[in-house]
């Protein structure tokens with residue numbers, strides 16, 4: 169990498185940030201296409217968020233990724249927020265166009281893209297179950313609504329949180345139901361896809377125990393967790409012959425969409441995937 173006075177700089181902010189795979193993914197893409205760009209991570213505390221966003225202009229950075237815990241609050245410091253990001257209520261990608269900062273959310277489209285490419289799944293007209301009602305569940309709910317699913321069931325440990333999310337979005341699709349985990353039973357038998365959007369299944373967390381055996385043959389079990397690549401939830405699905413979809417693709421494709429917004433060039437997705445896998449081994 170040859171950094172000089174004309175190198176364009178991009179970054180990711182979050183807290184914590186040490187485990188982010190995005191620097192490896194984006195720098196691999198710049199290298200693959202021979203672009204004079206570099207991407208660095210910064211740990212930014214919540215009370216320094218506004219300063220960090222303003223530094224995009226001050227330092228003339230090309231853009232920024234935003235991760236936990238800043239995705240919602242960052243919206244108030246931007247000049248514009250894209251319609252899908254407003255719908256989701258969170259921004260993960262900022263583009264600097266001559267000092268004007270526009271926020272996007274590439275998580276929803278990144279998820280849909282990885283689902284299409286890696287599992288051959290088109291949500292249009294399908295019945296889906298979303299496990300979890302946090303920020304990630306919300307982004308995926310918006311993705312499915314935009315993709316015109318037939319019905320959505322939001323299943324959450326805390327029923328009230330699922331109900332709140334379902335009530336908020338019912339205006340977009342009348343077939344959104346909220347249940348707690350026990351309430352999944354009547355819906356799982358006709359589901360085409362179930363996705364875990366909680367942190368359950370990550371290295372140090374417990375795993376998700378749902379009656380996957382009741383899913384119809386040919387349905388897809390999806391997990392946004394990618395540490396480990398194959399969660400216990402996915403292993404259970406494989407063991408009963410169901411199709412699975414892991415979480416790394418969402419990370420790679422959300423990054424690929426960001427790369428395209430910043431550079432105007434088609435993202436080298438294979439190089440980005442390879443870099444993500446290598447970085448995952450090292451971390």
Ligand code: ATR
Pocket residue numbers: 299300301302303304305324325326329365366367368374
């Ligand atoms: P994120 O923005 O990453 O989605 P979040 O807003 O904290 O994070 O949401 C975490 C989700 O994981 C929630 O749906 C949460 O369920 P609750 O609303 O009941 O808290 C779910 N979750 C986290 N730990 C869980 C656990 N041990 N068992 C079941 N669900 C869990």
